[in-house]
Amino acid sequence: MASDCEPALNQTESRNPTLERYLGALREAKNDSEQFAALLLVTKAVKAGDIDAKTRRRIFDAVGFTFPNRLLTTKEAPDGCPDHVLRALGVALLACFCSDPELAAHPQVLNKIPILSTFLTARGDPDDAARRSMIDDTYQCLTAVAGTPRGPRHLIAGGTVSALCQAYLGHGYGFDQALALLVGLLAAAETQCWKEAEPDLLAVLRGLSEDFQKAEDASKFELCQLLPIFLPPTTVPSECLRDLQAGLARILGSKLSSWQRNPALKLAARLAHACGSDWIPAGSSGSKFLALLVNLACVEVRLALEETGTEVKEDVVTACYALMELGIQECTRCEQSLLKEPQKVQLVSIMKEAIGAVIHYLQQVGPEKQKEPFVFASVRILGAWLAEETSSLRKEVCQLLPFLVRYAKTLYEEAEEANDLSQQVATLAISPTTPGPTWPGDALRLLLPGWCHLTVEDGPREILIKEGAPSLLCKYFLQQWELTSPGHDTSVLPDSVEIGLQTCCHIFLNLVVTAPGLIKRDACFTSLMNTLMTSLPALVQQQGRLLLAANVATLGLLMARLLSTSPALQGTPASRGFFAAAILFLSQSHVARATPGSDQAVLALSPDYEGIWADLQELWFLGMQAFTGCVPLLPWLAPAALRSRWPQELLQLLGSVSPNSVKPEMVAAYQGVLVELARANRLCREAMRLQAERRDWRLPQGPPFL
Numbered sequence: 001m002a003s004d005c006e007p008a009l010n011q012t013e014s015r016n017p018t019l020e021r022y023l024g025a026l027r028e029a030k031n032d033s034e035q036f037a038a039l040l041l042v043t044k045a046v047k048a049g050d051i052d053a054k055t056r057r058r059i060f061d062a063v064g065f066t067f068p069n070r071l072l073t074t075k076e077a078p079d080g081c082p083d084h085v086l087r088a089l090g091v092a093l094l095a096c097f098c099s100d101p102e103l104a105a106h107p108q109v110l111n112k113i114p115i116l117s118t119f120l121t122a123r124g125d126p127d128d129a130a131r132r133s134m135i136d137d138t139y140q141c142l143t144a145v146a147g148t149p150r151g152p153r154h155l156i157a158g159g160t161v162s163a164l165c166q167a168y169l170g171h172g173y174g175f176d177q178a179l180a181l182l183v184g185l186l187a188a189a190e191t192q193c194w195k196e197a198e199p200d201l202l203a204v205l206r207g208l209s210e211d212f213q214k215a216e217d218a219s220k221f222e223l224c225q226l227l228p229i230f231l232p233p234t235t236v237p238s239e240c241l242r243d244l245q246a247g248l249a250r251i252l253g254s255k256l257s258s259w260q261r262n263p264a265l266k267l268a269a270r271l272a273h274a275c276g277s278d279w280i281p282a283g284s285s286g287s288k289f290l291a292l293l294v295n296l297a298c299v300e301v302r303l304a305l306e307e308t309g310t311e312v313k314e315d316v317v318t319a320c321y322a323l324m325e326l327g328i329q330e331c332t333r334c335e336q337s338l339l340k341e342p343q344k345v346q347l348v349s350i351m352k353e354a355i356g357a358v359i360h361y362l363q364q365v366g367p368e369k370q371k372e373p374f375v376f377a378s379v380r381i382l383g384a385w386l387a388e389e390t391s392s393l394r395k396e397v398c399q400l401l402p403f404l405v406r407y408a409k410t411l412y413e414e415a416e417e418a419n420d421l422s423q424q425v426a427t428l429a430i431s432p433t434t435p436g437p438t439w440p441g442d443a444l445r446l447l448l449p450g451w452c453h454l455t456v457e458d459g460p461r462e463i464l465i466k467e468g469a470p471s472l473l474c475k476y477f478l479q480q481w482e483l484t485s486p487g488h489d490t491s492v493l494p495d496s497v498e499i500g501l502q503t504c505c506h507i508f509l510n511l512v513v514t515a516p517g518l519i520k521r522d523a524c525f526t527s528l529m530n531t532l533m534t535s536l537p538a539l540v541q542q543q544g545r546l547l548l549a550a551n552v553a554t555l556g557l558l559m560a561r562l563l564s565t566s567p568a569l570q571g572t573p574a575s576r577g578f579f580a581a582a583i584l585f586l587s588q589s590h591v592a593r594a595t596p597g598s599d600q601a602v603l604a605l606s607p608d609y610e611g612i613w614a615d616l617q618e619l620w621f622l623g624m625q626a627f628t629g630c631v632p633l634l635p636w637l638a639p640a641a642l643r644s645r646w647p648q649e650l651l652q653l654l655g656s657v658s659p660n661s662v663k664p665e666m667v668a669a670y671q672g673v674l675v676e677l678a679r680a681n682r683l684c685r686e687a688m689r690l691q692a693e694r695r696d697w698r699l700p701q702g703p704p705f706l
Contacts, residue, residue: 113158386450
């Protein structure tokens, strides 16, 4: 004990005489009782007025940690002294020490976190002044620790989050301080907080949601700012969603000033991110509420972006973008949409005007602003609109295309900054927490669906080609493809990567059909073809990636027709591997399936293809047509197909099923391949003739084949 109380009091600065006298008494204390009395006097002197950092440090040097530790843990108090008075004195000393950031991070403070957390929920006389003082000092200690670099992690590990939740829900003395500290911890370490104390945090969310639904005074606007912080990263309880929607409907349905309306819009945006439209009830009330949300968002966007020189409240407008995106999703949903057709028509018209304002804003963006998160958010909402609608605002969109290509190229070339921008956008939209779904980290992925539509149209396609979009897309595709290559764990890749690759394939397919000359002359497509050839053999073997394999196979087959003179396609190992994989994709789509009560099987989709045939069939038919076109251009292909036994197995399949089960479009696809193979190669012709004679096979509703 003595070593902890040795004085370090030889400073020359001006000193508080009263404090000096008490510290002297502390130094001269001969037992616990005298030291306890001296500590009471020191604590009284400290609370009587402000002290500077040097004086605070002198007190620590005089007192140390040992005696406060004993005060916090003692279970035996002197006669006539309540036990919580000793603890209160210990906490008061720690609170004094924690005013020094260095001491707040001291291990002797950090190991007190579990003890301090228990004080927040301890029972006792709510009117006891000493107990209240202890609670205040406890919050001061915990808040000081939270302000240190590693403090939040220590608090979470020490059970502080659960204790704070219980203190808030108990609404005892200091519960408002508990809420404030919870907000800080969630802002600093949201994921860890929810991992350690999810049930308690959900209980707080339920309480806040209920208060929000019932509030009739200005507190409901304060709750609008508070509630987004307490929305979990996983599922939001249904009763909370019900209360939040009811509270928002009452607020947004009233005439409000901007300071009242904006927090409500940001809360609604946070819910849209976390739950889509699931938090909005079905029926008339839900559809009216959604229409109101989107209307208000569009009005806010137009007011902010159409008036030049007006300061844009970027966080509010970004939240409105999220609500517009929700409106776009609901307007394009065919089944179980919350909106009726007249509402959809009206909202599309309103959103069109807001998107016009976004385009106007982006037209004013100079190079110096391209890396600002609000520009990224604006491109995102435009991309969401173009993914569904390119016919309206066509002139304005075409005028903006050069900027969009340059912008996407800039962010692609600085990919790390682009990813950082996506996080800034998330924070911008609903600060201080991040949304549930991750915002895509690159602008190009946001624009791919819209560009897929635009490459079908002559005018926009010419602009995109002129601005170098095809070359950029090839580089992007190759970069993204690397993420799916061997050595990378594809199981942890977000779905957006594969969807982006598929959309790139669709864009390239459009270019193959509408601008074949570009494919032949631009070297980037030769590199793309090489990647497709080397990648497809492994891709067709992977479970759950059939749709991507279909895109790659079909695109490669169509490009092979245009690049048939390339040395890479002259029977090289890569080209042979590619066509073998393409044959595997095309040949495994259909099987003979027995039918009850019939001796003859029917032609049916194979199990792997059946579930996604609606998305796959157009690619499959196009792939069959493209393969047929490749046969006369590549002399080595027909013998390779024969060695794969595809022609023979195809004839065997067709001979084993009922002719009526083979649809006319299937007849045309199969006949096209078989006829072309027979024309191109004598051995193919003979093998197919033998197979046909063995089965006495005829094409359904047609003359004998061969």
